[in-house]
Amino acid sequence: MKIGILGSGRGTNFEALFEAIQKGELQAQIVLVISDVEKAPILEKARIHKIPYLYLPPGKFKTYLEPSIEADYIHALQNHGVEWVVLAGYMRVLKGDFFRAYKGKILNIHPSLLPAFRGLDAWRQALEAGAKITGCTVHFVDEGLDTGPIVLQEAVKVLDEDTPETLHARLQKAEHRLYPEALKLIAEGRILVKGRRVVIKNSP
Amino acid sequence: MKIGILGSGRGTNFEALFEAIQKGELQAQIVLVISDVEKAPILEKARIHKIPYLYLPPGKFKTYLEPSIEADYIHALQNHGVEWVVLAGYMRVLKGDFFRAYKGKILNIHPSLLPAFRGLDAWRQALEAGAKITGCTVHFVDEGLDTGPIVLQEAVKVLDEDTPETLHARLQKAEHRLYPEALKLIAEGRILVKGRRVVIKNSP
Numbered sequence: 052m053k054i055g056i057l058g059s060g061r062g063t064n065f066e067a068l069f070e071a072i073q074k075g076e077l078q079a080q081i082v083l084v085i086s087d088v089e090k091a092p093i094l095e096k097a098r099i100h101k102i103p104y105l106y107l108p109p110g111k112f113k114t115y116l117e118p119s120i121e122a123d124y125i126h127a128l129q130n131h132g133v134e135w136v137v138l139a140g141y142m143r144v145l146k147g148d149f150f151r152a153y154k155g156k157i158l159n160i161h162p163s164l165l166p167a168f169r170g171l172d173a174w175r176q177a178l179e180a181g182a183k184i185t186g187c188t189v190h191f192v193d194e195g196l197d198t199g200p201i202v203l204q205e206a207v208k209v210l211d212e213d214t215p216e217t218l219h220a221r222l223q224k225a226e227h228r229l230y231p232e233a234l235k236l237i238a239e240g241r242i243l244v245k246g247r248r249v250v251i252k253n254s255p
Numbered sequence: 256m257k258i259g260i261l262g263s264g265r266g267t268n269f270e271a272l273f274e275a276i277q278k279g280e281l282q283a284q285i286v287l288v289i290s291d292v293e294k295a296p297i298l299e300k301a302r303i304h305k306i307p308y309l310y311l312p313p314g315k316f317k318t319y320l321e322p323s324i325e326a327d328y329i330h331a332l333q334n335h336g337v338e339w340v341v342l343a344g345y346m347r348v349l350k351g352d353f354f355r356a357y358k359g360k361i362l363n364i365h366p367s368l369l370p371a372f373r374g375l376d377a378w379r380q381a382l383e384a385g386a387k388i389t390g391c392t393v394h395f396v397d398e399g400l401d402t403g404p405i406v407l408q409e410a411v412k413v414l415d416e417d418t419p420e421t422l423h424a425r426l427q428k429a430e431h432r433l434y435p436e437a438l439k440l441i442a443e444g445r446i447l448v449k450g451r452r453v454v455i456k457n458s459p
Binding site for chain 1: 368369370371382383384385386387388390392404405406407408409410415450451452453454455
């Protein structure tokens with residue numbers, strides 16, 4: 052299972068996946084890391100781990116990529132033999148060409164129990180809604196915002212004393228467990244998508 | 256703590272509250288049960304438990320009460336000394352007069368982790384969304400639909416083999432734990448509402 056990772060930030064989920072592979076918990080290989088942010092720590096982490104990495108300037112749009120740049124992404128991913136695209140704190144929306152190239156092979160992790168708290172700063176949304184339980188979700192990416200079929204979810208309690216920062220930190224710990232677990236199920240061929248429901252098969 | 260219960264159906268949450276009181280887990284008294292459905296089992300359960308009950312015909316509207324009938328509800332609740340109104344499968348929306356009479360003293364339980372899956376058949380909504388985790392929520396009732404401050408939530412796993420019926424049954428079991436627990440916190444004076452957030456104090 053050859054994975055390409057797209058990230059815009061610190062790359063803590065990339066790190067969690069890398070460690071799961073190192074420990075032999077996940078049979079996969081991270082073959083490329085791409086970022087739209089030149090100084091993103093995720094690129095430095097890739098360099099340290101000796102994984103090929105690439106910065107691709109995002110172009111003139113704020114929330115998505117210029118089509119020609121999206122083509123560069125696809126080209127780079129395909130050149131490195133990437134089979135699965137794993138979004139790890141990637142802050143842009145992917146568009147049609149990307150979905151045609153990697154249809155049903157793009158995953159994301161989101162810091163809420165989707166469909167609750169879609170979009171940015173989901174931990175802050177959960178606090179503002181007064182939720183007592185939130186969590187994180189690994190899901191397939193489709194052309195909507197945080198709407199693709201859900202692979203796994205993990206619940207996380209909201210504490211009365213939580214600030215956005217403390218809740219975010221606890222959600223990230225859950226993410227670092229959940230993302231390798233979801234990729235393991237995929238690597239083992241145990242995932243069956245039926246419409247919006249994802250069924251996990253017992254054995255490979 | 257004198258409780259009035261409004262229900263339209265089987266009354267399983269009423270039964271759970273009644274049992275918690277019988278066992279001494281909840282210091283409260285159910286002084287009246289009202290239903291908008293004449294043949295609702297909740298009324299028969301009240302009769303068996305020797306709790307005053309009342310059927311009030313709902314009038315001509317489907318989703319809420321005629322104002323004059325709402326006045327009858329308030330009158331009956333006040334006559335019985337009801338301090339807290341507890342909705343237990345009550346299928347109508349309450350209106351302005353009700354909120355003025357029992358402001359901040361109306362509770363509901365909903366079979367989802369609000370704000371996800373508001374409205375009817377929340378268990379079916381969770382299945383259709385492909386959620387892996389849902390749950391139930393005890394919340395204060397305000398004039399929105401399932402929007403008031405959240406007191407407690409409990410997470411419930413969705414299983415691959417769940418049907419709407421099996422998931423609903425598992426959610427109800429969680430409700431029967433959560434509703435008495437929430438009322439206990441209120442009876443002990445441990446609930447503090449701060450905007451949309453509810454803080455639970457450690458000691459009375």
